[in-house]
Every structure is written in structure tokens, then in C-alpha cells.
Amino acid sequence: MTLAPEGEPAGPVQWARDALRLRWKRRRTLWRSLRSRHQLDSVVDRTGAIRSGQILAFTTLRNEIDRLPHFMEHNRLLGVSHFLVVDNDSDDGSAEWLAEQPDVSLWSTGASYKASRFGVDWLGWLQMRHGHGHWCLTVDADELLLIPHWPQRTLSDLSAWLEERGDVAFGALMLDLYPKGPLAETDHRPGARPLETLAFFDAAPYRARRKAFEWNLWVQGGVRDRLFFADRPQQAPTLNKLPFIRWNRRYAYRNSTHSILPRHLNLSYDGPGDDRASGILLHTKFLPSAVERSVIEKRRREHFGSPGQYDAYYDAIAANPDLWTVDSVRLRDWRQLEELGLLSRGAWR
Template sequence: MHMWVPKAGWAKYKLRLRRRRLLLRAFRKKHEIKSVVSRIKQIRNEDVLAFVTLRNEIDRLPEFLDHHRKLGIAHFLIVDNASTDGSVAYLRDQSDVSLWQTDHSYRLSRFGLDWLTWLMIRHGHGHWCLTLDADEIFIYPNWKTRSLAALTDWLDRSGHRSFGALMLDLYPKGPLNDTDQRHLTSAFEHLCWYDCGNYTIEKKPAQNNLWIQGGVRARLQTLNPRDLPTFRGILPITPHGSCLCQCLVGQMKT
């Protein structure tokens, strides 16, 4: 006897199966990260948490942490991937940071997502969780005057459990080779240019999300359009650019 399964139902089943596989993968990867300093006991029930993977980001860390603290991030759970530039020592001294370290492959951990998924499973239940890299800065409408708590309150009232954000590649004015990002005082001040008119948007019915491509990568790279990176997942940073807002806010429920 054959059983007919609607396409929508089959798509949902495949997504659930994929989610279970990714959760199992994260569970297996938990042994790759070792705790350096834990301040987990400081986390309060109402805190919004940030989950971050980084490597050799000492020049970006002060502004990165300061910006997200001002938004309302109460605690940072960070995985350092074998930094050699002093990032570990700097993060160890931050009172709102719990730090793990690993020398395993970033690529083979799904670009850090396996490690962060395990930490969210372990420590993110009941919290709104922001995931991003240290070369990314999260903003949203009215972010200068409204805290992250205001955003998550609105999401709660609206019945949303997650909030996806667009990643936008920013770059400085003038020739890229003339700018040394390591000595920039502020990404907001110097990296404020972006391509605004060459994007394509496609809706993916299975995931009910948008597939966005374009920007400076499409203008400078001679790839087939289908091979360009998308603005829906973690992207490799360009050598002289900065990435704004590739992150996902999601509430971990028990």
C-alpha cells in the first residue's frame, strides 16, 4: 500500500530529520572545546546571551564587545579557535565572558556552528541567543535608542522564536590596499560604504526563507551567480572588508 505525503509535509519531515542530525553532530563535537574560564553562574534568567567563534581578533574585540554590551548582551559565550594574538588573555579578563578554546578544524565544525550549537544546548535554554562572529556587528531598526530587550520583548509578543538578519559587506572609502583595518579606531566610522543596487532575492519554500546574493562580492568576483555566497548563512570575510549583521537571534526552549 502506498501512502501519499503532501510536499509540504515531506519538506517539514526532512527539515526535522536534518535538525536532529545537526544536533547529534554538535553533541559529538562537544569534546573538541575545552573550558578556559567559566562565569556561567553569573547568567540570570532574563539575560540575552551572545555565542561567538573567533580566531586572532584582538584588534576588533574591544569595539565588538562594547557595541553588543550597549545593545544589552549580558554574557558572551566564546569559542577561541587557536588564537595567537593575545585574544585569549584579553577575553579571560572580561568579567562577562565565558571562554572555551579549541585547535580543531573550523571548517569541519561547520565553521564553528557545531561548537556554538552545543553551547546553546547546554547553556541557552530559556534565553534569547545571538550568534555571530567577531568580525560582525549586529544592528536593527532604532538600535541606537532601543535595547535588544525591546526587540526580544516584541518578538515574544508577536509569537516569534527566531529573527534572521541580513549580512552586509562594508568597506572603506578609497583603494582597499590603502586601509589597514588593524589600526581602525571604529568600524562604524571607517567601514561605512556598501553596494546597494545589485542584489537578487529568491524565496526558498522549503525553509520559508530568503536567498539573497549580490553586493561587492558579485561586483568584484567573476563567479557564476549561483556560486556566489548567500546572505542567509555564515560567509567568509573578504580580505579587506567587514561584515555587518550576519547573525541569528533565536530563543532556546526546553
């Protein structure tokens, strides 16, 4: 059962007005993406190698050389054939490393991440230009998608099953992983698999509600809610995403991959407890480097719409916290997450 939007249902007149407003909002969003192409410089363009039916991955990143080898390995095994990447002014070798990968097309930009709606405009142009008709995985470099039946089944299997059902979108919960002990003191070798370091997560609680008008879901909870936003839970990070979609050039992500237009696509996922097939985005933010990066990102002010409201959040991470408690759960596999109600295979048996 789909979680009902707050304030629904509306009368036919209001419905028509909402539809018109949403149509113009989607067009404005697409125009932003089209215009943003002027901010992108092609570093290496291998999109001519893309073939019909291939699964594509889209990401924007900055200084992720530590995560990139495993990020690429994981997604190749998952079934991604080609990566379309926007590098936002990295200075740690990320761009140089990516340019050498035979299945990567790379663009660079020094423009504002925040002004681009946190990279959504840049990727929106690339999705419009290259993603139409393809199943597209849109993820950050610190996110690893886990699907039911992995590793026996891949995104090719999942997309084929979704198409048989007439579905075009697949939802996932972003699950924050963390180590045991203070972050900066965690033993982590540069380039090592993040899951070797980040072994724990919060199994509960998670709360979900659906907003009216755009029908976008809003899931909050987990370790960041518990530790950094206990006194202001309404500001805790949004954890629901729609990362895997059969793309149409008329689609437009609105807020990262948390929501999308047309709005009916937002009804594809209801968050934890949904009885339809869903996945998990394993969030590897809390490597030891998170402590230093929090200091840098607080200064850059590029990651939140009202960054001053999150100074305390950055300061708390910079203080080198221990996120682990006796209630923390060690990550095993997708079956464990299904038992906990965080992932579902639904009818995909």
C-alpha cells in the first residue's frame, strides 16, 4: 500500500491547478539542466561506446580517490556498463584516475556545487543527453547500492523484472554505516574497501511521511538523527532515494535523488516496511577522513541550502565522535536487512 500524501485528496479544480504548476516546475528544472551544460568541460568523452540496453551510472564528486576503486568495482559487478562522471574541482587525483578508466566519460567543472542544486543540474543534462531509454543508476561516490539477491542477481536481472511489471523506478533507503570507536582513530588503509572499516548501522527507528503537492517521501532516522539531530529531528538528513530509473528525457530529479518529477514516480517507494521490492544504499560517509572533511565542508558551505543551520552538525563530526552503541548492529547481507524491514525483495522471488 502506498503511503498517502499529507492533505490529499484534492478536488478536481485544485488537482488541475497542481498539475499545471508541476508541469511548469518540471520544465524550469529541465531548463536549468540544459543551461548548466555550459559549466561542464569535457575531459574524456567515450559515450560513443554506449550501446542500447546498457545500464549507465551517473555521479558527481569531489576528492573521492580513496573510495573510487571500490566504488567502480562494486558497480561494475552490479552490472553498470558505462559511468558518466562530473568532477567538481578535485585536487586529490580523482579526475586523473577516472580519465584512465576505459568505461568512464568525464566532465570537469569549477562551478558551485550548491548553485547547481548539489550537482543535480549537471547530471540532469547528462541524463537528458545520454540516459534516455536506459536504466540509469544515480549515486554519490560514498553510496553502494545493495539489491535483493545480490550477488547472485544484478541490475540487469532487476531491470528485466521491473520492466515485466511495468515499473520504471526502484527505491532505496540510505543506510549510514560507521565503525566502532572514534572516527579518526579507525584503522583504514587508503583505497581499502569501505565496508571493511564501516561495519555497523542503526536498525531503528526510522520514520516516514509523504508530502502533498509533489508526493515526495521523507524518511528520517538512523545514526545521524540519533546523534546529531536529537534536539531538532525535523532537520535530520533525508534517507529515501530513487537511485535506479528507466530514464526519460522529460524526467527531472528535484532534490538529489530524494524526489523526482513527474510526481507519480515518487510513489514507487514507501520507505522501510514497504512490501514492494526495494534496496539499500550503503552510505560510507564515516570513514576516518570524515573528521577533516567536515572542517573543510563547513568552510566551503556547499552542501546545504541553509548551511549556517548545520554548523553544529559539522562541529560534532569534527570533534571525532564514536557513533557506536550497544544497540548498533553489525552488517551481514541483504537477507539480514530484509529481516529488519529495511529492504524488501517484494514479489521478486
